[in-house]
Amino acid sequence: PANDIDSLRRPLIAGSEKVQQQIIPQLAELGNEGLDVLMEFLLKRRENPANWIDGKAYQVLYNSDAPQAKEFLRSSFPEGIVPLKSECGINYNSLQQLLAVQDFQAADRVTIEKMCELSGPTAVQRKWLYFTEVENTSAVDLQTINNLWLVHSEGKFGFSVQREIWLSLGKNWENFWPKIGWKAGNTWTRYPNEFTWDLSAPRGHLPLSNQLRGVRVFASLLSHPAWSKNPE
Numbered sequence: 001p002a003n004d005i006d007s008l009r010r011p012l013i014a015g016s017e018k019v020q021q022q023i024i025p026q027l028a029e030l031g032n033e034g035l036d037v038l039m040e041f042l043l044k045r046r047e048n049p050a051n052w053i054d055g056k057a058y059q060v061l062y063n064s065d066a067p068q069a070k071e072f073l074r075s076s077f078p079e080g081i082v083p084l085k086s087e088c089g090i091n092y093n094s095l096q097q098l099l100a101v102q103d104f105q106a107a108d109r110v111t112i113e114k115m116c117e118l119s120g121p122t123a124v125q126r127k128w129l130y131f132t133e134v135e136n137t138s139a140v141d142l143q144t145i146n147n148l149w150l151v152h153s154e155g156k157f158g159f160s161v162q163r164e165i166w167l168s169l170g171k172n173w174e175n176f177w178p179k180i181g182w183k184a185g186n187t188w189t190r191y192p193n194e195f196t197w198d199l200s201a202p203r204g205h206l207p208l209s210n211q212l213r214g215v216r217v218f219a220s221l222l223s224h225p226a227w228s229k230n231p232e
């Protein structure tokens, strides 16, 4: 195993994302020594913003029973690898934890709840948003939610991914829905069972945004200045 470890450590640190993606599960198979390499990797990269490769490494440690992994995360990354910044005093820990275990369906629900919390008590009670509320939502908080989704989905899910696809289609909703798996022909995908709650989903499939009351709220979200400003 020492040999295996050495032959994996170098490409983990210096390899392309594709190589890194393949190596992380191999290290996970190698027991404590593999976990040590993943811990070293996360520490080395921690001054840079986390990307989905960090997310993969973190998830292996988070889902491991090994005491050393638990202790490492408790002391070095108690709130995960995405800074849980909020301008509104909102706690994103539950969202972080659900995404770390890849429970995308529960994470989607929490995302809807947090978006309502961001708009205040009347939106929480109503359980859905007005587009005017979305326009006034904190960019910092939206970026936190989005970064959590990106980092824990191999960069597949998140509002910024949906925005990029939407813009690439000239904001054409009828082309956008099938592209992200929300509609097939004339049929809306039905909530919740027809949606795909894992990484086999199309890019941009999650998080969901109910279209029952029209596209205006989602259009506001995808047009929010949070996505064109640099992260603070």
Ligand code: UYC
Pocket (backbone or CB within 6 Å): 112, 127, 128, 182, 183, 188, 189, 190, 191, 208, 209, 210, 211, 212
């Ligand atoms: N639902 O169909 N959706 C709900 C989606 C539509 C409907 C929730 C997404 C079309 C009803 C979420 C799509 C439609 C409820 C989503 C989708 C429809 C409901 C839970 C594809 C009928 C019960 C959160 C665009 C043709 C709630 C919430 C209610 C719930 C998401 C029906 C996340 C992405 C037009 C009847 N749907 N939704 O918002 O308000 O309740 O009655 O988009």
